[in-house]
Amino acid sequence: MTTRAEFLARIRGQMATTRGLVEAATASRPARPRERLEVLRRELVERRPRSLERFRTEFERVAGVFHRVATVAQVPAVLERICRERDARSVVTWATSRLGVDAEPALTAAGVAVHAMPTAVPALDERQRLRDIIARADVGVTGAELAVAETGTLVLRSAAGQPRSTSLLPACHVALFDGAALVETLEHVGIVLEAWHDGAAPDDGGAVINLITGPSRTADIELTLTRGVHGPEEVHAIFVDAGLPARPHA
């Protein structure tokens, strides 16, 4: 069995035989990521309308469905319409406090069963039951931490009340976001990721970050593009003009 010490010693031994091919540098990581992110956010505010337009174009290019509402109060009506159009009977959502929207009354009234995920972790058998609910749900509703204009990408974090499979197991995924989530480029995503990992992780943080660019797809059979392989076959994004309530963590 090779040990860490042996493994690294062999690497060092090889490294000692060469000075490398050329002088080269890694990308320059911001020295103070959180401060850099603050500066970026201020810059981005001015360009928001253009970023949103770009996001919409790119998101639709990857077969995303874009919705826009003025206030949070209008979100349940959009969700209700999405459910009605695809005859959905069961919806699973992130915890209401995480989502910033309580869609339960409107959806229940429309005859759709709503399962909001708890923020506290239940016992193992209850966790199993909740996973089965997610696996059988027709629609999964989540927030998005970021929306990337350049690529039409939504960035989601797992955390307490934000189970990863909400955006994976149901055939239709709906993500809510607002202006504060908009960034322009993958380079900007890099700045945000550096800031997220600067210092201690939040106590309720999860172990997974997902960049999602449109519905699940494959071209493995004769390079014919087919959507909805293992993940959702539909991805919707609802932009809330007036903003979503701040989530309990950054």
Place this chain on the structure above:
Amino acid sequence: MSEPPIRTPLRDRAQQALGDRFLHEALDIATTKFIGLRREAFGEFPEGERLRDDARAIKEATLQRLDEHLDRLIDNVERRGGHVHFATTGDEARDIILDIARRTGARMAVKSKSMATEEIHLNDALAAAGVTPVETDLGEYIIQLAHERPSHIIAPAIHKTKGQVAELFARELQREVAADPEVLTRIARAELREKFLQADLGITGANFAVADTGTVVLVTNEGNGRMVTSLPRVHVAVMGIEKVVPSMTDLMVFLSVLAKSATGQKLSVYTTLVQGPRRAPELEGPEEFHLVLLDNGRIAQIGGPLREALACLRCGACLNVCPVYRQIGGHAYGYTYPGPIGILLTAMLNGPRAVKELSHASSLCGACADACPVRIDIPRMLIDLRKQVHDAKIAPWPERVVFKALAWLLRHPGLYRLGGPLGRLLQWPFVRGGRIRTLPLFFGQWTQTRDLPPVAARTFQERWAALEREGR
């Protein structure tokens, strides 16, 4: 562990591939499409060229401090509750994974597409140990049902028609299946969904691993990478040591060029950043996370002739543009990694002996180096491999004799200059319509598949000398 040597000569494997009309058509359609998509993606991305340079520089800079980056990666994975294992050989990697499977009582393993696990032939070992491996990438699932190997780094079933896939599914499911990609995909979704929910073990590769944060990064389009890392109790990621990148900032540079080079997408559908096992406040996620760091010939190349190949992102762009790959497809190469980069990786994993024929399976046209997102000079290393193969005296003897004679001739300019008139004299019985179409003896092997241009009526040197005399 190195792969067993291949008995059938490359010439016969290539001949067989060339005779497969369907394979030809499939390859032609797929590679042409990939080339177009890639060109389009970079066409509307003016920063692309700069980012390719940056990506390459990051790879080289990372190698120059590889020990530090790996050390930091290991610390950070462990800090997040993950376990790191070290595998010098493929055998050792398999033992580590089998050990985890045994200890956790795993009966079924779902796998997300991973060339590293193909390289160590993990599936056979799992099956032999009583753990059923299930490939979940649609292409990998198809070739697993067909008991074949991937024929392309990113499109493993590129060589199969929908009709052939339908037959495979029908045999597996014991019912009629329509030859329609949409229907076939839906069937695979339903079949594999059950497996995801039942499996105990999730096995993946890693496209990247971020040293600063202990993050393993998986890029997929189907979502199977997410399933495999979320639903089973245990997640094992296998990665070559060269996949480490220093920071999240570096990672974004690679993500900016990877999908564009591979499938022409701006970004693949899912980029999944996994940091250790499920955290306490999470509802789901694996209870255990293991990272297997794989050497298998890589470490020896840090200071070796194939160092540049350690920059490879496994995007497959060089396969699509390679005139040899486009003619013979992936299986004819005979090893895990096909195409131009595959020859280099085969040499890295199995030594130069394994590529004594393959090192010549390139026209050295340079299309691979042009397409490579990190600008790996593949032709330079192929030439170098040919030299190694020659020097180690493992090349076939006629080749060695011919090269020796040629080298001698080139060192004797007087004799070399005689070659022009002599060639013109000897070739006259064979020149037909300005081409040499057939040659006698074993020289005929050359003209079997292509014409030879005759020696010119006046060689360049003769014309140059004439110009000099005319004082121009």
